[in-house]
Amino acid sequence: MSAWRGGKASKPVRYWPVPAIPHRLPNDGEPGSFREDRGDRRHCGVDLHAPPGSIVVAVEGGTVVRIGIATSPDKVTYWNLTRSVAIESEAGRIWRYGELAAILVCEGDRVAGGQMIGTVGQVLDCGKVDAGSPPYIRDLCTRGAASMLHLELADRLPADGGDYLGGNWFGKEDRTFPFRDPGAFLKDSR
């Protein structure tokens, strides 16, 4: 008999992006879940809560196609300055890692799955959150959950601004919402 080469060996390997925290995604409709309805906006990705400075690794390999600003106090007063890294996989999927503090890669770099690309940032400045802030923002500060990886999966990279701001989509979705649920891709991640 020849060596067995089926199934598992050919399955693409994906990496859980924040190795320090358990493999768990928010359930549908929960705070931080994909497409969560936030009243005036929809959440574009999933939030993985972790302490500031936690290591973030690439879910799969690819090329760094954009480094940008994820949140800024110039846009919303209770946001801290955090950054994002977008990596395009061989298959053309765009993974965007948002609300980061440090970024350890440059645009144009090739990265391997599991490679360290940055660290989790502190997205909310809870001292500036008040009674007029959205309820889900106040809740995050009350729960001490103001640092996280905001992870998006998309068919194409939306322009910052316009309908897209800080990981949320403000426009009518129709066919313009370019994001996908990353859940299936992360299900069997290492």
Ligand SMILES: [Zn+2]
């Ligand atoms: Zn988010």
